[in-house]
Amino acid sequence: MTGKLKSTKTTKLSKAKQNVRAIFEPRSITLIGSSKIVEEVGMTSPKLFADVAYNLQTYFEGRVNIFDIETRSTLGKSDLTILALPPQKSLNWAGKAMNTGTKAIIQLTGGFDAAQRAKYFKLALKHHVRVLGPNTIMGIINTRVGLNTTFERNLMPPVGNISVISQSGGVGATLLDWASYYDIGVSKFVFMGDKVDIDDENVLEYLASDPKTRVIAMYIEGIKNGRKFVELSRKITARKPIVVLKGGITQESAQRALSHTASVAGSDEIFNAAFKDAGIIRVGDIEDLFTASVALASQPPMRGKNVCIVSNVGGPAILAADEVAKAELELAHLSEETKQKVQKAYPGIDLINPIDLIADARADRYRNVLKLVLEDSQVDGVMVINMLKSCFFEPEDAKVIPEVASRYDKPVVDVPVGGEDFIKVANVLKGTGMPTYNLPSKAALALRILYEYGRRQC
């Protein structure tokens, strides 16, 4: 008897998980909207309906069914149903979609009161259908299958390994804009919305088991069940890094302090402690969130603190050395063996780290020295600096950096310092998995984070 009960429970659980998957990996989609309804206050409109339909039809690999409630009445079955209607109408159509056997619903529009939200949740529970939203507005993106439920026409980041979860529509939209503009490879993108059913933990669990996600980047404003979040994250970060940007750091703890400890225990200090316990990497702003994520998605973790800087200019390399120190990393001391080998090949090169390859260095010199440096057991990671102006280096020469780096289990980051020089080299390195930064401070942060994640994995 108990055995039977247990097995029913297990199937229900796994079905619930399966249906979270249907949000991201449906084979068929139905978008339900109206070509007429314009909400007084709210996002429901023929324009939003048409824009979402456009993105679905433009990008999605599977079957797309656009269902206008003004002209059609019989709903067919599909894995995923996307709803863009006012609350009451959405509830009615959600019920109908559930009856046809849809696995999951993305409720784009919002405006639901507490009773309507409760009703939505009850309905979902009854049919084992998972619901994202309401009020997610932008919904989700899965670049690999061309799933894009946003209403921003043609806004699609390149395919990659970073998955983003945002608790805010506005910050999420900024992150999406940033990733698309700077060509940052994205796997999944999730706008959480009001979380009537699917919550942060559900999405984290899905992304943790998703082979196409190598790094999880999150924007967080609040957490409901702190301990559950920490336990789950701790399990995930042992295998996959989580990078978090937390908004609202100035909020103070509500409790009345009767002790010194409570008087300094603001909510941000406790969040910090929780992130540390969970092995989560915390960053300070949107740019750092991507700096960290890109490095973690493309480079192996750094197993020690020793960084070698290989440059074709002196001054920028000195600034880079300063940044390495500021990031609380160290400049590697090359072994005598490495020094002798470099000296033999290139007499006259100064082998005090940072290594100055001299302004005439081209691809060959970079290739040979990088190999020797990466082979040195006293080096844990490398920051390459390759300026174009005032040097003989050509953008195409940069190709040797990922070519050499890919042969070693040590992180390498590239800094073509500046403006135009940076763009030229970054364009050459696009798609090679070599992170490029326009400033050494960002490259140092990237290495610092790779070091922190390396320590987490020990």
Place this chain on the structure above:
Amino acid sequence: MVRQNKKILEILDSVRSEKRFELTEIESKSILNFVSVPIIDTRLADDAEAAVRFASAFEYPVVLKIASPDILHKFDAKGVATNLTNEEEVEKSFKELLRNAKKYNAHARIWGVTVQKHIPRGIEVIVGAVRDPIFGPAVMFGMGGIWIELMKDVSFRLAPTTKESALEMISEIQGYPLLQRFRGGEHVNLEVIAEIIVKISKLISTYPEISEIDVNPIFARADDAIAVDARIVLRHD
């Protein structure tokens, strides 16, 4: 351990039965003693005569501190007298501390004056704990004494924590070099402090009625560490 647990619950129950939320210094120290946090032996004297009696039992010099649930910052209230070497000084200080306390806060409830042995100072550190509405119990380490107020040089972890994490907490604060280079190269015993952090983290995790703990200051020294003052606060709900 079971016996210790029973004694702790007895103290917590008696405090609650009196509808108090703050434990006295003596009660707080007893609890810490039961969980093996090294803490200086302290007695509550309700008159000058008792203070003298305790002082001679401890051997001079001694320290007197005002005991009041309404005075958190004893130094600000001029409620501490240190390095008292004889009967006369103890008697005089007892009266002075009471006067100062009244001047500082006329409505303060005064329980008396605590007496403890004056011990050589080490580096002052604090170990504390709080209960967070989202994440539950958390433990804190920092530079103690006035530094906690001025510099907020502290680090936190969720409780209970491990010795490994406790050592990491210690290394995270700005004052870490001070702990490493104490009195000409000698460093304070970090292991002992880490053990105190672990014990405090277990204490707040084990007793859900506790909402705040201050063990401050702890004198951290080369061979050991000893807590000189402590405060435990209970939940209001």
